[in-house]
Amino acid sequence: MKNASSDIIFTHVHPAWKDKADYIFRCKIPTECEPDEWEQMWGKVVSENTFIVCCIPFFLYGLSIGDKIVVSDAKDIEVVEKSENTTIRIWTGKTETDLDEEFMSKVLRICDGAERHSDQLVALYVTRLRYPNMLGLLDSEAARAGILYEIAESRF
Template sequence: MKFIVHDSPVRRGDSNYIARVDLSAFGLPGEVEQLWLQRREDGLIKICCIPFRAYGLSLADTVSLSADGTSVIGVVSKSGRRVLRVLLMPVVNAVTVMNEIIGEVSRLGLLSELSGDRHVAIDVPAGVDVPSLIDIAEREESASRAYWEWADSVPFSAAGSNS
């Protein structure tokens, strides 16, 4: 089993445990993503990181867990946020392009997390437009140097459940 982990979740201080998402429902059999979570005062569970691989989930979404509390199995309510993900191909200028993306994320005042040195997940709050980031991603994709997507292009689905 391959674990996708969040080394520096954007809301680490808010989180108090992790649960996993089985990524086989998204075409990645044998992989799970560990999400940082927080139990709210009302008992509901909120995501405290920006998902790298799981679809249909975003920072601050409220989710439900399996009976044993180890797996995310459903979405209770959406936060209104979106996740823009960019994966750079292993090319000579990948570091330069990643620096350009991170610089633009910073300029826009957004949050992001890195998975390795070529994959970034960017939190896009409700009502915020990011044409400058999409322009960078589309330019790199057109040159076959990157792939980008919105994480909500596919709804969340827990493997082995009816969520």
């Protein structure tokens, strides 16, 4: 029998839309890892098991802040209505290196919101309007700043 207390749960200390959230729930991160990994999400209740995501996902794919989701009893998610937001994650790829301050200053001026998971990992979201500028910045400065990035969901 599996010991649920050994599961790993990633949390959001400062969710981007904390003022809109009225519920905290967990979603299973689809991995082959043992023990199971979960992301604790902040949301706005729409109806039973249906929420508007109020944080920027650190580890879940195909999900952005503002999306309407249904969470199953098994804690799997289904996006039922997409927002206009895209989740982008940036990290150094090295545990001993912090994110470049000059680079992060530029990122924060363009993005619509950001959440820091650690000194090495930041999740941010951009709307359709700001997406081209953010992608241009990431493409031109990522190597100089010593960072890697991923678009957790490419919508545009």
